[in-house]
Amino acid sequence: MTASDRDGFENPFPLANNSRREVTKFGTVDVSSAIISITVKAKVNSITEARLVIDGKSSVISRLDFSSQITVEQSIGDYSRIMFTGFVVEAKVSGSQIEALCTAIPEFSERRLSPMATVGVPGAEMIYTLAKEGGLGDEQLSIQGIDTLPFEVFEIIAPVEGVQIDKAVRVGEVTIADREFLNLEGIPEANSAAEFNGFQSYAVTYVTSNMLLAAENLALQEIDISLAWLTVRSRYSIAPLPGGRISGWERARMFVAPRRGPLVYVRGLRTKRRWLRVPEQEVQLTNLEPTSKHLDLTHPPLGRTIPLNIRQAIIATARASREKDSITRVTALWEAIEFYVGKTAVPSLFSKSDKKAIRRALPEFADQHKSKRLEMLLGDLNNPPLFVKFRRRVSLDGAPVSQSDIDLLAKLRKVRNDVVHGRSPDEPEVHEVNQGVAIVSRILVFTVGRLGIAGQDV
Structure with missing residues (x-):
C-alpha cells in the first residue's frame, strides 16, 4: 500500500520504518488487504477528511459497507494510534478502483440546525446544544462549564394543532390551554415569534433539569404522549368506560389527530434563560438524479x-x-x-419420533390448563x-x-x-x-x- 499527499491531503504514514502497518476497518470488517492508498487531511479548526483508494477486484469488498464507521489505525512496532475515524460521504468507481471520500463528522453538514432565538443562554450551553444538534454524542464532548449549570424548573410551551378549547384542561403531565392562559413575557424577539403567537391552543408542562435541551427533550416526550393519548381516546367506541361510567360518542372523533406545532418555547423559571426554536433536527435532504449521477x-x-x-x-x-x-x-x-x-x-429441529419421546416423558397433570399449555409448547418446538x-x-x-x-x-x-x-x-x-x-x-x-x-x- 502507498500513501500520497496530492490535492492538499497530508500523508500521515511515513515509510521510514518497515515495521509500520495500517489497519483499515469498515465497522468491524478488516479491509486492509483491499486498500491501495490512504491520504488524510487534518488541520487545526477544520474537520478531518480522508481519501481511500480501494481495489475493486478484492474479494473483501462484498463485506465492505460504505455506511459503516471507518477507522484507520497505524502501528509501528508496539506503538499504535488511530489516524482517522469517520464515514464515507461519496464513493466513486474508476475502472477497477473505488475512491472513497470520507469525513470525520458528516453530521455537521448533513443536519439542518434549528432556527433559534435565545436570551441569557450561557456560551457553554449554546456550544453543547449546537454540538448535540450536529450529531455528536456526549462521549465525544468535553465542554468546560457545562457541568456547573444550575438545576431549576423549566417551563416548556409548544403550540398544538387539531385542538380547540375554551378553558385549560389537564392530560397526563401536560396542560392544554389557550393563549390567554399563558405568560409569554420576555419571549425572544424573532420572526418565528409571530408564528408562535398565532396558534389557538398550547401544551404546557414543567421539567427539572440543568440544561434547556434536556428539559426540552423530556417535555416534548410528555406532550407527544398526551396528544397521542387524546388520539387513542377519541377512537374509543363503546358506551361503558372503565369503571362503569356511560360515555357518548361522535363519529367525527374518529378523524381527529391532535399534533404538536413546529415551535417550542423553553424558559428557566429561576435563571430566566430561554429560547424559542424549531426543535426537530432534519437531515439536509438532497435530490436523487436517476437519469445522470445516480x-x-x-x-x-x-x-x-x-x-x-x-x-x-x-x-x-x-x-x-x-x-x-x-x-x-x-x-x-x-x-x-x-x-x-x-x-x-x-428445516425441523425435532423429528416426529423426538416429539413422541418427549410426550412419553412428560408427567400427566389433572389440570387441563397445564396439559394444554404443554401441548402448545410442544407444537412450537419446530417454530x-x-x-x-x-x-x-x-x-x-x-x-x-x-x-x-x-x-x-x-x-x-x-x-x-x-x-x-x-x-x-x-x-x-x-x-x-x-x-x-x-x-x-x-x-x-x-x-x-x-x-x-x-x-x-x-
Whole structure:
C-alpha cells in the first residue's frame, strides 16, 4: 500500500520504518488487504477528511459497507494510534478502483440546525446544544462549564394543532390551554415569534433539569404522549368506560389527530434563560438524479411480480429511513424484517419420533390448563425464532451479510424488544440505526434482484 499527499491531503504514514502497518476497518470488517492508498487531511479548526483508494477486484469488498464507521489505525512496532475515524460521504468507481471520500463528522453538514432565538443562554450551553444538534454524542464532548449549570424548573410551551378549547384542561403531565392562559413575557424577539403567537391552543408542562435541551427533550416526550393519548381516546367506541361510567360518542372523533406545532418555547423559571426554536433536527435532504449521477439506482429493476410481503418490507424500510426518532426507526426496521422473513421455512429441529419421546416423558397433570399449555409448547418446538428464519432467508437470497451486520441487527432487536416489553432501552447511536437501515436495504436489493425471474416466490 502507498500513501500520497496530492490535492492538499497530508500523508500521515511515513515509510521510514518497515515495521509500520495500517489497519483499515469498515465497522468491524478488516479491509486492509483491499486498500491501495490512504491520504488524510487534518488541520487545526477544520474537520478531518480522508481519501481511500480501494481495489475493486478484492474479494473483501462484498463485506465492505460504505455506511459503516471507518477507522484507520497505524502501528509501528508496539506503538499504535488511530489516524482517522469517520464515514464515507461519496464513493466513486474508476475502472477497477473505488475512491472513497470520507469525513470525520458528516453530521455537521448533513443536519439542518434549528432556527433559534435565545436570551441569557450561557456560551457553554449554546456550544453543547449546537454540538448535540450536529450529531455528536456526549462521549465525544468535553465542554468546560457545562457541568456547573444550575438545576431549576423549566417551563416548556409548544403550540398544538387539531385542538380547540375554551378553558385549560389537564392530560397526563401536560396542560392544554389557550393563549390567554399563558405568560409569554420576555419571549425572544424573532420572526418565528409571530408564528408562535398565532396558534389557538398550547401544551404546557414543567421539567427539572440543568440544561434547556434536556428539559426540552423530556417535555416534548410528555406532550407527544398526551396528544397521542387524546388520539387513542377519541377512537374509543363503546358506551361503558372503565369503571362503569356511560360515555357518548361522535363519529367525527374518529378523524381527529391532535399534533404538536413546529415551535417550542423553553424558559428557566429561576435563571430566566430561554429560547424559542424549531426543535426537530432534519437531515439536509438532497435530490436523487436517476437519469445522470445516480443511474445505478434503477438496477436491479423493480418488477411487477414482487410479493406483497416484500413490498411491505420495502415500505417499512423507507419509513425507518425517514423517521426522526431513533426508537421509532428501529421498530419500523424490525417491522420490515418481519415482512421480509414472511413464510420462510426452516428445516425441523425435532423429528416426529423426538416429539413422541418427549410426550412419553412428560408427567400427566389433572389440570387441563397445564396439559394444554404443554401441548402448545410442544407444537412450537419446530417454530424457530425470527432471527433463525431471518438468517435462513438471507442465505436463500444470497445477500452478503457479515457477522458484524448480524451483531448490529441483534443489538437493534434488543432495543425493539426492550420497548415492547416495557423496559427502558439503551437508545442506539444515529449511525448505528443508519447502518441497520443500510443492511436491510442491501438485503432487499438482493431479494428484488433474485425476483427478476417473473413469478418467483419468496
